[in-house]
Amino acid sequence: MLPYWLFFIFPAMAALTTAPMTRVRGDGTRSIRLDPAWVLTILLLTAVIGFRYDVGGDWNNYFRYLFGAYSLTFEDLGNLEDPGYWALNILSVRLGWGMTGVNTFGGLIFSVGLVVFCRSLPRPWLALACAIPYLVIVVGMGYTRQAIAVGLAMIGLMALSRKRLLAFAVWVLLGALFHKSAVLLIPIAGLATTTNRWLSLGLVTVATILAYTTLLEESAENLISTYVDGNIESAGAFIRLAMNAVPAALFLWYRQRFALTPNEKKLWTLMSLIAIGLFLAFFPTSMSTALDRMALYIIPLQLFVFAHLPDAVGAFGRRNQSIVALILLYYALVMFVWLNFANHSHRWIPYQFGLA
Template identity: 30%
Template sequence: MTYLLATYGLFLLPFQLGRRALVKRQVYGVTLLLIFVFSAFRFEVGCDWSGYYFQYLKADRPSLQLALEGGEPLWWSILYLMNTQNIPYPVANVISSAIFFVGVHLLARRQPNPLAFLVLLFPILIINMPMSAIRQGAGVGLLCVALAAFIDRKPVWCAVWIVLASGFHSSAAVFLILLPLATGNYARSRIMLAAVLAIPGVLLLSGGDAAEIAVDRYVGTGVDAAGAAFRVGVLVLSGLFFFLFLRRPWRRQFPSDFALAHLFSMAMVLLIALVPVSSVIGDRLGYFLIPVQAMIFARVPFLDIPNRKLMTLLPYIGLALMFTVWTSVSYHFQQCYLPYNSWLFGFPNSLWSGL
């Protein structure tokens, strides 16, 4: 009930505040802080709580050396420093959430309605990333910074932030495909080059060990895999929504970030090709697409389209229904997120021992 009330309340905010832009921005700041605290200071909440705790325990020097030679060195470096300095494990959640929400903020402030963008991230991305898969959550936050650089047409900085994101979650490296388009040249030849560059990254993620690791980390059961298929399905529908109703008015009214919305919408639709192979791999990539999905949904009220009020409501209704069903029938959700606890309210002995 805590999560449902939070989601319904957040979804109502953009509508209750109407056209009061200044008030919306003030409420946005408070809301961002409250969601950060809700995410960062949770205790024994999230499906990956124990998994990351065991990573924290084994983050010794040999493990760090292996990580530096292999992948995701930034994540293991943080765990190693925490371990050697006797910083308790739950602080890893604070660090990851801080990275995630700073990135979200940098992308949100480029939106006409930052509050709507933020609240649309809550029921899927925030619950699943900084509140569970914290390593990928940090990667998503850094990718948001890269997307802001993409909008600003700064390809070098876009590349830097994507590389840093892959230091937390190697799958973020796939988004180096953005670089041919980050200068603002959105010619067909550039799009084809980006598509060609995407192939090696997708094959790397879907092959052998990578797929097995993805299943272990994000799913664990057949029920979770089914949930992944539903999340991928929502992304596919979101991409189709953009192409059917928003593409032309967006290009006319918001040319500065049209390339980002268009490219990511194509990626959303193409995720359907991954479902027969592995819905989990599609889900893994899909989390990186959700910030642009939220950007698309939050932009609808500002586009000159037929039935704009109905089109504005549809994403909120759809996400609310999906989240309600998930929280009501998912064993995965019941086991991972309930009850909600925060170490701000106590747990001193458990906190300093990690669990």
């Protein structure tokens, strides 16, 4: 377990010893320019995710893509589901890099998305530390296809918070090439960018229909049979949904104290309401796995809220180390509980670094 704790401790220490980024541009947003420390962070995250060996709950399942890629060419991608992930496998096979190549390419996309999103926040190291216990370790090292989709979606959310609707759509649709569930984020654009309720409803309806017909139609029956009819229980879904609901509730309670642009406030209010809605939907339904997978795209809310919270409840612009420490303690507890008591955590232990 020591490697996992080291992954967490380094950004946690940086979060405790650095001041928040109070400098903003004319539009109220922060520069996402990457300095050498953050480039190194991307490379380290990519290596940790890409060079893992026999780590993750679905480790063996992904080999069917790799073996299938030996008989495919890039021309075949148009006839395949999740063509983005197939493309990584075909590329890795042609380079002779095997599963390590696939995981490294995927890890790089995920890591860039995560770091770009963190850099857009006032306390990027705190956001990264909050991401380690679940988003990096569990999702990044376990749900490979959806991790890539989440990484791309985070860039999209950052773009949407800056009123770049087209960029948001492009990044989300790119994510959908790796896991179709990413299109579930598309309707958010309509709700977050207009004050006209009828226009919002129209945009959501059109976007949903387009997303279904272009990306989900062929696999809808399979998704329903897998996540709903099959009544597959996602172990720990309640806890993970609650982890999104807690920062959602904090944001809604303190949002007037968050230093945000109007567009950011509207977007993250919407994301908070979705997080609480997914949590409440857990109780009357048997769709825990479906809700759990949908909730993966809401995890950036955790990073957003906790990166702002010390300044919202403490002295703005100060280090507020006691508040930062409490947030880090919360995530350290999350990681301790998951590593020691989660039903499937044994698939992550021990962490092994090697080639596959």
